[in-house]
Amino acid sequence: MKALKLDNLPTPKVEEWKYTNLPRAISADLVDAPVQEITIHKTRGQICGQAEDILFTGEAGALHSLRLKIILEEGAQLTVLERHDGSGAYWKNMVTEIEVGAHARLNHIRLVEDSGEGVNTNMVHITQGADSLYNGFTLNIGGKLTRHEIHAEIQGQNAELHLNGLNLLAGQQHGDTTILIEHQAPHSQSNQFYRSLLDDNARGVFQGKVHVHQIAQKTDAYQLSNAILLSQGAEMDTKPELEIYADDVKCSHGATTGQLDEEPLFYLRSRGLSEKAARQLLIEAFVDDVVEKIGDEELEARVSKMCRQWLGGVLSIHHKGSKDTKFLKENK
Amino acid sequence: MIKIKDLKASVETDDGAVEILKGISLDIPAGEVHAIMGPNGSGKSTLSYVLAGRDEYEVTGGSVTLDGEDLLELAPEERAAAGMFLAFQYPVEIPGVNMSMFLKTSINSIRKQRGEEELNALSMLKLMKTKCRELGISDDMMKRAVNVGFSGGEKKRNEVLQMAMLDPKFCVLDETDSGLDIDALKIVASGVNAMRSPDKSFLIITHYQRLLDYIKPDVVHILADGKIIKTGGPELAQELEDKGYAEFVGEAA
Numbered sequence: 001m002k003a004l005k006l007d008n009l010p011t012p013k014v015e016e017w018k019y020t021n022l023p024r025a026i027s028a029d030l031v032d033a034p035v036q037e038i039t040i041h042k043t044r045g046q047i048c049g050q051a052e053d054i055l056f057t058g059e060a061g062a063l064h065s066l067r068l069k070i071i072l073e074e075g076a077q078l079t080v081l082e083r084h085d086g087s088g089a090y091w092k093n094m095v096t097e098i099e100v101g102a103h104a105r106l107n108h109i110r111l112v113e114d115s116g117e118g119v120n121t122n123m124v125h126i127t128q129g130a131d132s133l134y135n136g137f138t139l140n141i142g143g144k145l146t147r148h149e150i151h152a153e154i155q156g157q158n159a160e161l162h163l164n165g166l167n168l169l170a171g172q173q174h175g176d177t178t179i180l181i182e183h184q185a186p187h188s189q190s191n192q193f194y195r196s197l198l199d200d201n202a203r204g205v206f207q208g209k210v211h212v213h214q215i216a217q218k219t220d221a222y223q224l225s226n227a228i229l230l231s232q233g234a235e236m237d238t239k240p241e242l243e244i245y246a247d248d249v250k251c252s253h254g255a256t257t258g259q260l261d262e263e264p265l266f267y268l269r270s271r272g273l274s275e276k277a278a279r280q281l282l283i284e285a286f287v288d289d290v291v292e293k294i295g296d297e298e299l300e301a302r303v304s305k306m307c308r309q310w311l312g313g314v315l316s317i318h319h320k321g322s323k324d325t326k327f328l329k330e331n332k
Numbered sequence: 333m334i335k336i337k338d339l340k341a342s343v344e345t346d347d348g349a350v351e352i353l354k355g356i357s358l359d360i361p362a363g364e365v366h367a368i369m370g371p372n373g374s375g376k377s378t379l380s381y382v383l384a385g386r387d388e389y390e391v392t393g394g395s396v397t398l399d400g401e402d403l404l405e406l407a408p409e410e411r412a413a414a415g416m417f418l419a420f421q422y423p424v425e426i427p428g429v430n431m432s433m434f435l436k437t438s439i440n441s442i443r444k445q446r447g448e449e450e451l452n453a454l455s456m457l458k459l460m461k462t463k464c465r466e467l468g469i470s471d472d473m474m475k476r477a478v479n480v481g482f483s484g485g486e487k488k489r490n491e492v493l494q495m496a497m498l499d500p501k502f503c504v505l506d507e508t509d510s511g512l513d514i515d516a517l518k519i520v521a522s523g524v525n526a527m528r529s530p531d532k533s534f535l536i537i538t539h540y541q542r543l544l545d546y547i548k549p550d551v552v553h554i555l556a557d558g559k560i561i562k563t564g565g566p567e568l569a570q571e572l573e574d575k576g577y578a579e580f581v582g583e584a585a
Contacts, residue, residue, distance in 0.1 A: 262388075267424040269408035270384050270417075271434075271494065272442035278409075281437065285428025 037067040042076035044101075051079035051107075051299075056094070058086025058118045066094035072104035074129070079107040079296065084142065089117035096122060102129035102156055108136045109299055111306070114143035116171065121147045130156025130185070137294050138165040139303050140175050141310050147176040154181070154188045154216075161190040164293040168310045169202035176205040183216035183246075190220075195290050196227040197283065198234035199314050209241035210251060217246045223253035228260060228286060230314065280315055287311070333362040333533045334502050339394035341382045352378045354558035355394065360502075360551075363530040367544055368537045369569060370555035371577040376537045377421060379555070380506040383535075384418040385411050398502055413445035415501030419491035419508050426478040431490075434478045435460060435497060442498060463496045467523050485516030492523040503527070504535045509543035521546030541573040556581045 040052055056066055072078055084092070092114070100106050114120045120143045128134055140146055152161055167175040181190045196204040206225040227236040240253040260282055268278035287307045294300045336358040342349040352375045360366050370376050382389050383396065385408035396403040398414055406414060426434070439459075440450040451459070460474065467489050479487050488508055495503055505524070509517055524534070524547050536547060544552070544566065552568040553560045554577075562568065562580055572580065 263424045264426050266384075266386055266408060267420065267426070268434075268438075270412055270420075271438040271498070272409050272412040272445065273437060274409050274441065275407070277437070277441060281429055282426070285426065289428050 035065045035067055039069040041071045042078050044073040045075040047077045051081050053081045055083045058090035058092050060088025062090045064092045068096045070098045072100050072106055074101040075103045077105045082110045084112045084114050086115045086118045091119040094122040096124040098126040100128045100132040100134050103131045105133040110138040112140040112142050118143050119145045124150045126152040128154045128159040131158045133160045135162045141168045145174045149178040152181045154183050157185045157187045159188045163192045164290055165194045166290045167196040167204050170199040173202045179208040181210045183212045183219045186216055187218045192223040194225045199230040201233035203235045205237045207239040212244040212246050212249050214245040217248045219249040221251040225255045227257040334360045335397045337395045340392045341389045342392050343389055352558055360533040362533055364550045365534040366551045367549040368553045368555050374555045375558040380418055380504050383504055413442050417495050417500035417503045419505045421506040423479045423487040423491055425480045427480050429478050431474045431478055463493055467493050468519055484511035488520050492520050502533050506537045509538055541569045544569045554580050
């Protein structure tokens with residue numbers, strides 16, 4: 001496996017949580033893959049109207065060691081659109097480092113459409129200064145196996161962190177979102193809002209942890225993961241965690257996994273909608289709630305269109321009807 | 333119009349199937365309003381769900397026909413197209429779907445099933461505005477998600493709004509009076525009264541006589557333990573209010 005690059009492996013600083021010392025574990029002569037590195041650096045007060053659009057394309061048989069650095073100095077504002085596609089089997093092993101300086105604002109939209117055989121592992125490290133905003137959104141509809149691991153450190157007061165995501169997975173896909181948010185300064189806010197639609201034998205994982213340090217009084221942290229299983233074989237694994245050392249904080253989390261609720265389905269059908277149309281309406285609404293968090297109409301429309309395409313495929317293959325009614329009854 | 337014959341239905345529980353409707357027979361000719369009154373647990377809501385086609389209730393016997401068409405054979409959406417409407421006791425919240433989109437989809441789904449042309453945006457808007465005004469529903473409410481954050485009164489008015497817009501032949505109102513203050517009750521009742529016509533029939537399910545002061549029924553039935561134990565004119569509702577259910581239930585037993 002002459003594939004890994006030593007300086008692309010996570011360090012203790014980056015991977016504070018469950019750290020394995022890979023550089024030490026892997027001997028130097030095993031690794032020689034070239035690292036592709038992209039750095040976006042906006043200086044103090046730079047406000048960018050135009051989004052940075054970056055595309056990472058996976059090539060069959062390749063190991064891609066990718067490194068993305070986004071640095072926003074004090075007061076800078078930027079939208080980054082990070083897109084993933086590819087063909088054939090490959091592994092994208094990616095490290096992302098994001099520094100959002102004081103008063104800086106970053107919108108970071110990830111559209112993951114890797115190939116059905118592609119593997120995409122992405123370790124993201126975010127640091128935030130005082131009064132900064134990080135607004136992240138991930139649409140994950142690709143890849144055989146994807147892991148999006150975020151370690152965010154809120155280092156300044158009054159910072160706002162939003163992590164939103166949609167996982168639309170089918171076939172044998174495995175999509176993992178693992179989050180650690182550290183509130184290291186008072187008066188900061190974090191929101192996690194993830195939704196998953198899982199069909200066939202797809203498997204979704206959501207692990208989200210909020211760590212509130214003792215100094216981080218008045219922290220407001222919220223976490224929500226909702227998953228809808230569209231088939232018998234789909235699986236969702238959820239692990240919410242709160243670790244709180246400050247005594248004046250507001251932290252809450254919620255997680256649901258299940259089929260589409262029968263009550264709204266029956267209500268819509270009693271108003272004339274076919275079972276298929278009712279399902280579609282409910283599922284679209286489920287998805288739209290997260291898409292609306294992007295906060296940019298043009299991008300929302302683009303993401304919404306991608307979701308509709310995915311849903312169109314899934315809903316037409318299934319032609320739900322009797323098969324699912326039976327499925328719902330069995331699961332009561 | 334609607335003929336219910338010896339209708340029996342049960343629900344699956346952990347202890348096996350439990351029979352809730354034990355042979356209900358009811359004829360509602362076109363143009364008539366019938367009321368069903370009964371104590372809690374008598375099967376009132378089950379009857380409404382069975383008529384609308386909710387699949388957790390199993391029909392074990394009897395028949396229901398609407399203008400000769402076998403309702404029990406139809407899916408809930410087909411019953412809606414056939415002209416059946418249920419105003420829910422607990423209208424369901426549907427986050428993310430706004431009212432006007434919902435009404436538009438609903439009306440056009442029914443028109444499509446009936447082989448009629450879809451309503452264009454302008455006619456839809458006109459219809460919506462007219463009906464909303466009649467029921468005192470604000471434009472603002474039309475932009476909100478279906479029933480999400482609606483007050484009890486708003487939810488019930490919304491049911492009547494849907495009923496008015498879909499223009500069904502046979503309407504079942506399941507405890508539409510529950511959770512309503514007197515003003516909301518009057519609005520809801522006048523909405524229903526405005527729809528009364530020689531070609532429509534209504535079944536009003538209620539626990540109290542109060543609603544029947546505003547929507548005058550032609551016939552009143554008393555339901556107890558899954559059976560109709562007494563049928564009479566509007567005066568029966570008053571009698572029931574005065575004497576209470578216990579006397580009637582005892583009489584039947």
